[in-house]
Amino acid sequence: MTSTSTLRVAMIGTGFMGAAHSQAFRVAPRFFDLPLAPEMTVIVGRDAAKTQAAAEKLGWAEASTDWRAVIARDDIDLVDICSPGDSHAEIAIAALEAGKHVLCEKPLANTVEEARAMADAARAAAARGIRSMVGFSYRRVPALTLARDLVQAGRIGEVRQARAAYLQDWLVDENGPMTWRLDKKLAGSGSLGDIGAHAVDSVQFITGQTVEQVSGHLRTFVTERPLLGEGVGLSGTASDERGIVTVDDAAWFTGQLSGGAVASFEATRYATGRKNGLKIEIFGSRGAIVFDLERMNELEFYDGTDAAGEQGFRRIFVTEPEHPYAVWWPTGHGLGYEHPFSHQLRDLVFDIAEGRAPSPSFDDGLQVQQVLDAVERSAAANAVWTPVS
Amino acid sequence: MTSTSTLRVAMIGTGFMGAAHSQAFRVAPRFFDLPLAPEMTVIVGRDAAKTQAAAEKLGWAEASTDWRAVIARDDIDLVDICSPGDSHAEIAIAALEAGKHVLCEKPLANTVEEARAMADAARAAAARGIRSMVGFSYRRVPALTLARDLVQAGRIGEVRQARAAYLQDWLVDENGPMTWRLDKKLAGSGSLGDIGAHAVDSVQFITGQTVEQVSGHLRTFVTERPLLGEGVGLSGTASDERGIVTVDDAAWFTGQLSGGAVASFEATRYATGRKNGLKIEIFGSRGAIVFDLERMNELEFYDGTDAAGEQGFRRIFVTEPEHPYAVWWPTGHGLGYEHPFSHQLRDLVFDIAEGRAPSPSFDDGLQVQQVLDAVERSAAANAVWTPVS
């Protein structure tokens, strides 16, 4: 498809993820030797003026409000979907059918049905050499990649238990206003899909096991919140009306994993004081791994084969030349939130250039969606064990 | 009962807890001004020679192998039960009926039925001025007492979520031998009752809420272990035979609390690298509390009413004069595992002298037992929500 060595990109979405992905397109080629040169061709949004402003701010050559037209263009090789979850399926399937590689933000979709259709489309496209990847970017936090490497190399032995919690606190104030993220029609679910999805993917990625059964519970602590007033942009007055929160505020679930391990999960936006606390602990028969996204450059590793009396959790500062994605700065100079997006892009570009199936695939995204769906079904059925399917 | 100012004690049990409690009887009167002076009158065990040795080592005036005879003595005021859980009910009830005050180690009993009988006996005895307490000693770790004080004073607002995990790793080696603790007949349960009980009691103590419903899961990772060979004491040879582990190795459960909060619990002896990790996080509408028994002199407190931009978890080093039980050493000089037993004894002695009902009561111990029982029932019923009753 790319007769030259460029990879011409259309980005769908202009928000937080759009900015994060733009940074990757801008930066990754300056640090990695990529086999294809990404070109920031066009960015797509709903509002013409805002999208034009985003194009200028983020560095895209063109702006558009018509994603269908963009997908139809010959000069686009990769479609990067950063729009809200309810739009993923339609765009991704259309893009794949149009012969474009697709990078799609997580969660893959808002429902299993949509996700399944997307995975079907991705498999069909793959047969034609079209690549697709779902954006679980935390897999490419070097410390988390290193965790996977250590576990897969057997350094902690047989995995028995995993503990994963994603703790945030931005809903603690019960007078904070409604947003689309609290509306089930738009967001699909609340903490479960937004951050719980990361917890599930991370545990599965590190352990190499998949969640097969779940028992779960969902809770909405604050069921009504003030609506934003009409014309906020002008008058700034807040509405007296209140809206109904239709998603979960927090989710708890236990999972039985394919390799025999048990994992506990917790996702919440009410963990006062925790800002971005994706905390993962993996306990094996010979060692353990501990990770906290709030200290993303560190990995704790307990090696149970160290001499007796000398065992302890090692704080590995994951900035050494031996560590994954170590192209940035000398030892000891840490990375930030945004860098895993560059790592993700790097791997995707190589996969496209070399004709490999990217990971995580849409099938992987579907499987996570199925786990989330099983949690919702279990929660609705009195927490009973529910198979992931 | 105590015509003089002494409190004459009979201790039942000579093991780990016997040693810990002995240290409290020995030490507490040297640091606290107690209204009654404990006398270490007699220690009771099964084996005459071993019990005599324990008496000398631990500093008890007499040794006995007949707890019934000891309880019948006029010169005993307090019976301190440190024997295995399956013996608690019989001894405690007999002692209370004989008019002795009773301190009973946790868990109160191995079954709800036993615990209920004990609580009934304690209530009946209380009407006659006889006092009883169950030994959830961690309540008297100063940092944990401070956590309770802060939460009860409203410093974290309305409690919404609690996370409690008790992580140990002494069963990680699958070739480690069977012990009585892995035999359901003797131990009642595994991690659930042994350490999960502490997690439940701690969360209830700090929040002031009780667990009303649970959804739980139990797992035994290693189902067979080598038996200790015959005559190990002489030949040192290990047995080729293997025994069956009949208790849980790990337990996970979610609880709905009386005040509307949700708590997650996890107890395991397979958390490689965690030695005594009772980790508790309490999230409220205005703040949060974090505690880890491996750093028992510290409490983390997040005050959501601090100025914006200056909020953060404070590491309070709980050794100040303002802190609970601050009689030991100057500021900055930490306590160890054993000190909460002295705090517990101090409070019990004051309660006895001043005619107050000690806390935690046998009813509190029964309630914890009911929570554990509900977890077992839920786990047996496919994790379905199960009322605590």
Place this chain on the structure above:
Amino acid sequence: MTSTSTLRVAMIGTGFMGAAHSQAFRVAPRFFDLPLAPEMTVIVGRDAAKTQAAAEKLGWAEASTDWRAVIARDDIDLVDICSPGDSHAEIAIAALEAGKHVLCEKPLANTVEEARAMADAARAAAARGIRSMVGFSYRRVPALTLARDLVQAGRIGEVRQARAAYLQDWLVDENGPMTWRLDKKLAGSGSLGDIGAHAVDSVQFITGQTVEQVSGHLRTFVTERPLLGEGVGLSGTASDERGIVTVDDAAWFTGQLSGGAVASFEATRYATGRKNGLKIEIFGSRGAIVFDLERMNELEFYDGTDAAGEQGFRRIFVTEPEHPYAVWWPTGHGLGYEHPFSHQLRDLVFDIAEGRAPSPSFDDGLQVQQVLDAVERSAAANAVWTPVS
């Protein structure tokens, strides 16, 4: 000078700092609304082929090996000096005299004499509206800026003691080869100027006090190291010859500060296990501040006016909207090593556009150089107290 709204940049140097500064020019305009748009016009190096490759990799429009010719060009507004320290004075003075704004990496120069000439030139240029800044980028780590803000607002009261250590370990292996950084002629000094300079600047920046007298000690632990063999790039053989290390491996000094505080400093490349450990503690009459560059998104703040019994070091996760330079990502999403270079650039561009004197100035750079010089003189004089002048 900039008749349009662009700021046309020439960068001198293609190494580590060249890459870091290039990232700032590339990224800062995408996150900050700058009054002038930087243009990456030309990069200057010694070797034509390497410089051309650097231009392509780092994104500069042109490459040159003639810095004098570049400085003479009309289409250059800002000269960014990232070359080794022994070249700073000549280039900076020439650029300022040519009417170019100058950003110069730290240390300002290798000697006080050079630094003084540069500061003189900067003052003279300032009278003509030409701006200059020395690149102590750590001042713009948000946590460190916040530390300064808190201290300057009086939140820790009167500063009494500062402790600053910059601990690295990349010279621990005594068979590691000689580099130009270990040659006094090229590098000026060793740990003292390379990383000790950051410690001095940080303490002065946060406290607002300057070091007035020092007592210091320097030590070279490994005095000979293997030279790199001839033709390493081809044959990979190492040389049997050894070179002499002529700079300090580590430096210790105590400083008396202008406001009455005392500061201790330590800089070393032999602190095994410490990768980039710039650790700063500031103790005042009402509070304290603790910072560690290895956890650059965190600041610890002890508020001595908190209620008795509730005092403790707060871990502030410096990613809130209230925090300095908070334009990047939502709360809880940390920054990396490179971001302070963007903050520095942002401030410089505003200073240029609005006609303000940038900070830190060349005078500030000179003053740090004088401190380092006084340390060397004290160390040569048996550690005697030596005035900074």
Place this chain on the structure above:
Amino acid sequence: MTSTSTLRVAMIGTGFMGAAHSQAFRVAPRFFDLPLAPEMTVIVGRDAAKTQAAAEKLGWAEASTDWRAVIARDDIDLVDICSPGDSHAEIAIAALEAGKHVLCEKPLANTVEEARAMADAARAAAARGIRSMVGFSYRRVPALTLARDLVQAGRIGEVRQARAAYLQDWLVDENGPMTWRLDKKLAGSGSLGDIGAHAVDSVQFITGQTVEQVSGHLRTFVTERPLLGEGVGLSGTASDERGIVTVDDAAWFTGQLSGGAVASFEATRYATGRKNGLKIEIFGSRGAIVFDLERMNELEFYDGTDAAGEQGFRRIFVTEPEHPYAVWWPTGHGLGYEHPFSHQLRDLVFDIAEGRAPSPSFDDGLQVQQVLDAVERSAAANAVWTPVS
């Protein structure tokens, strides 16, 4: 001397150290199998009533106000000196001459002259089988003993740098009253002797190297403080008069060690927020050790021979059976401030019973005193390098 298997003890002093040592006499025999049984025979103080109260509270059989008479008694085997430093020399020398073993709290004396006389007396007594030990109890914190063991076993290679700071904050309030500890006549020195002595001893103990030269600085931040009013015990009124602080508030010094290492030291009572922060870092050619007394059950160990990419500081929880003095409780159950006094007593009792020279000896105490003295002389001589002699 002890014809029976008892060790009859006279304690001189009834304050903080008296209470700490009493706890050791009370507790150590219950956990260690000692070859001699300590008997708490008599406690000596200045005030008859207070000493009698202390005897009852702390558990001594008798009280006395005449230390000379006590030393003359035949039924005393060991004299434990816990009185202020200005009394150590006279008592210790008299006791040794009377044929009593002596345990003397640190610092050994207030002056080098006194310490030298004591060391001479100890050597003379040793020839007659009389044992003496100076109470640097922190050597027996298990984590610190383990640090010594690891370093002496070569696990961190050749020691190059040590960093030791003892940070407290109890003088931060400038309106806090005068105490005898701020009066040079009584206390000898301030932070230097009180806590700096621990830092010096700890570094020398762990590294096995002695400080040979020092360059130091002393500072008194608050030179006047309110005197306590007359009759405070009755009237509670505070005095309007102010007293002069004649000791150092803080001390900084650099030491050259006998094995070629360099150590930095800092001792202060003005480190706001630090309660008992004895922080020690030892960097060697193959690894490093980090210890903090505020987390006394932990030792951090960096093993530079771990595989590349897996290196990191290990947090060893020093409660394993393999660890020093591991008789107390099972793995994971931490010790407190007081336990090292029991360890010290245990070792002393074995030394007495088995005829070995205890460590640290009075010569060791003298050497520390000489280091402190050299710091004072260097500080008075403009920080010039000053030999320890």
